[in-house]
Amino acid sequence: MCLKDDGQSEGYIGGMIETFNEWFWHDRLWLPGNLTWADLEDNDEFIYAKVSHLYVTVPIALILLLVRYVFERLIATPVAAFLGVTEKTRHKVEHNVILECSFTTKTKNPGQADIDGLSKKCSMSSMQVERWFRKRRNQDRPGVLKKFREASWRLVFYLISFTSGIIGLYDKPWFYDLRQIWMGFPKQSMLESQHRYYVLEISFYLSLVLSITFDVKRKDFREQIIHHWATLTLLAFSWCANYIRIGTIVMLIHDASDILLESAKIFNYAKWERFSNGIFVVFALVFMVTRIIIFPFWIIHCTWVYPHDHYDPFFGYYFFNAVLVILLLLHIFWGYLIMRMVKTFLFGSLLTKDERSDNEEDEDEDGEAVSTEDHDEHMKVNNGGGGGSNHH
Known part of the structure; x- marks a missing residue:
């Protein structure tokens, strides 16, 4: 009887999956x-994109995580040492059960009322409680070496990805005339270069999703999560619905600015501030041109207007454009932060920091706070040769 019930259950579940x-x-x-x-x-003339073509991205994402682990330790770490990137010595906070419980279960940044209450419970002064929380927060923050490794890995990937995109697109007529993207859509044969490019990008972003809990967390953590999932959704859908031509162009214009961003971070961590600042300004320019100008006025215009010449709108048309708009809103959010940094860099006289960074609070020998600058995550900016800031 149990076997029969199990068989019926499996058949019911299978039917639900098939119906879905x-x-x-x-x-x-x-x-x-x-x-x-x-x-x-598929036929003798055309080979079309299929969902099954993307199954390989899961094992490749796991392989990328392994490759990244080896790269960060065997290549990025020696390069960091060569460039003089060193970890900052941190004072480990003295264990306190009451304060630790408040830190882990209530808040990492207590208000004055909480500090006063904890001060009475622990028989400590308010300044001592504040100092304990400051040290405890710093204790959890990633060091500059970890950030250097991550930036180095992303730089290598974006270089490879951008190069692959250029090789795959430079001789395609639709790369220069966006109207040709929709010629014969969706009956457009899949090219091997397109398959490689998609598999590479999807595998990479899937690996970022899998590693995001271990990577450096910044203030725009939620926006990064939305960005990664929106990108994966866009790539997977564009592949399955054969929006491949426009998909490859979208990937290419994103990788262009990412290369510069990761380069700026690397030289910032190495304290090559002037060089880092120059790269950041170029990054800001490329970001604004590709993601705030080209992306909406060329790419989204291409996906929103040109298809009407070939077919009537349908759900996939609206869905594809909706995801592109989500990415555009994220671009505007990040573009606003970038322009604030560039404005300070060009016209300000005070130090600035990465608007997204999780700032480290430095301590002097006596434990007093002397700075709230995040030396690992921002690029100093002043009129006399300061620096830009990074974000992504």
Whole structure:
């Protein structure tokens, strides 16, 4: 009887999955006009993108995590030492059960009322309690070497990815004339270079999602999560619905500025401030041109307006454009922060910091706070040769 029940349950679950797949992949959701998925079956002339082509991204994402681990320790660490990147000595906070409990369960930044209450419970002065929390926060913050390793890994990836994109696109007519992106859509044959480019990008962003709990957390942590998932959703959908031509161009314009950002971070961590500042200014310019100008006025215009010449709007059309708009809103958010930094860099006389950074509070020999600058995560800015700031 139990075996029969188990068989019935498995059959019921299998039926639900099959029904969901039929509903989710309904022709009218993802394809224009009277086309069906049967029209996108491989033949002697065309090979079409399929969901199964992306299954390989999962093991490749795991391999990338392994490669990253080896790279950060065998390559990035020696390079950091060569450039003089050293860890800052941190004073380990004295263990206190009451303060530790408040830190882990209530707040890492207590207000004055909380400090006064903890001061009475622990028979400590308010200044001692503040100092304890300051040291405890610093104790959890990643060191400059960890940040250097992460930036180095991302720089190498973006260089490889951007190069792959240029090689795959430079001889394609739709790279120069965006209207040709929709010629014959969606019956456009998949190219091997497109498959490699997509697998590389999706695997990388999937690896970032898998490692995000271990990576350096910044103030825009939630925006980064949204960005990673929106990017994965956009890439996966554009592949399955054969929006591959526009998808490769979107990836390329994103990688262009990321290369400069990671370069600026690396030289900032190495305290090559003038060089880092110059790269950051170029990064800001490229970011604004590619993501605030080209992305909405060329790319989204291409996906929103040109398709009407070939087919009537359908759900996939609206879904694809909605995800692009989400990315645009994130670009505007980050662009605003970047322009604030550039404004201070060009016109300000005071030091500034990365608006997203989790600032480290330095202590002098007596334990008094002497600075709230995050030396690892910002680039100093002043009129006499200061620096920019980084973000992503």
